[in-house]
Amino acid sequence: MELDGNALAGDLAEVFAVEMTTARFTCAGCRHADAVATLRVWTRAPGVVARCPSCGDVVLSLVRTPARVVLTLTGTARLELPV
Amino acid sequence: MGIISRGFGGRRRDSAPDLPPGQYLTHDFPVLSAGPTPRIPLDRWSFTITTEAGQKHTWDWARFTALPSEEITRDIHCVTKWSKLGTTWKGVSLDTLFADVETAADYVMAHSKGGYTTNVPLEDLLDGQAWIAYEFDGEPLDPEHGGPARLLIPHLYFWKSAKWVNGLEMMHEDEPGFWEAAGYHMYGDPWHEQRYQGD
Ligand SMILES: [Zn+2]
Numbered sequence: 001m002e003l004d005g006n007a008l009a010g011d012l013a014e015v016f017a018v019e020m021t022t023a024r025f026t027c028a029g030c031r032h033a034d035a036v037a038t039l040r041v042w043t044r045a046p047g048v049v050a051r052c053p054s055c056g057d058v059v060l061s062l063v064r065t066p067a068r069v070v071l072t073l074t075g076t077a078r079l080e081l082p083v
Numbered sequence: 084m085g086i087i088s089r090g091f092g093g094r095r096r097d098s099a100p101d102l103p104p105g106q107y108l109t110h111d112f113p114v115l116s117a118g119p120t121p122r123i124p125l126d127r128w129s130f131t132i133t134t135e136a137g138q139k140h141t142w143d144w145a146r147f148t149a150l151p152s153e154e155i156t157r158d159i160h161c162v163t164k165w166s167k168l169g170t171t172w173k174g175v176s177l178d179t180l181f182a183d184v185e186t187a188a189d190y191v192m193a194h195s196k197g198g199y200t201t202n203v204p205l206e207d208l209l210d211g212q213a214w215i216a217y218e219f220d221g222e223p224l225d226p227e228h229g230g231p232a233r234l235l236i237p238h239l240y241f242w243k244s245a246k247w248v249n250g251l252e253m254m255h256e257d258e259p260g261f262w263e264a265a266g267y268h269m270y271g272d273p274w275h276e277q278r279y280q281g282d
Pocket of ligand 1: 027028029030032052053054055056057080
């Protein structure tokens with residue numbers, strides 16, 4: 001049965017409430033996987049940029065606007081979250 | 084068009100500055116970076132314009148710095164809200180670099196060492212509005228500020244003035260660069276406060 005995105009609400013609320021630094025990322029560029037806390041992060045920029053410690057590619061970026069937080073995960077192949 | 088006369092910021096420094104909305108004045112030169120600062124030896128530096136047909140126009144450092152250069156004095160405006168008035172640069176006009184480039188495409192993606200990208204309409208690069216700058220304040224451009232050479236497009240927010248620029252790629256459609264894909268405005272006019280997507 002196909003549902004709309006509202007059906008994700010419960011699962012995503014759980015995902016985004018977890019302690020993210022203990023989550024594990026997999027880099028979309030080189031497939032390196034490690035704890036989010038090992039990412040190399042630059043904050044003195046128009047947004048926060050987190051790079052893969054292995055290949056240097058951008059794994060995620062976060063831009064805060066007055067009304068929104070925009071999380072871009074183009075460089076993330078996977079996030080594994082503790083529950 | 085007011086942007087031209089606003090460029091001569093040095094004369095206004097002691098009067099109340101006419102800043103774009105939401106900006107504050109700074110006298111230092113903040114360094115913003117989204118990654119490690121590349122150190123690019125001049126003998127390995129190059130700059131390439133690639134047309135939509137795949138034709139490449141490439142300059143090495145010697146050919147690039149042999150081109151006619153200009154002294155530039157302009158105000159600059161960072162989307163993180165600082166503005167700096169009357170900054171002085173030396174660089175090569177994009178009009179000079181595009182003189183022999185045949186293109187029918189309207190948009191440009193700027194590429195930098197380290198993978199940074201930013202999109203700009205071609206018309207914003209021409210007619211004396213943009214340069215590849217390689218000196219700031221009479222000195223070679225520091226790596227922290229984008230040296231050996233950076234794009235300089237002072238009439239747009241400063242994230243468009245890509246540090247460590249090494250190429251311009253012509254595009255038929257406007258496509259987002261790094262910050263534009265991450266939530267920032269596609270065009271970025273400080274006088275219309277086009278900071279974020281939807282502004
Ligand atoms: Zn990687």
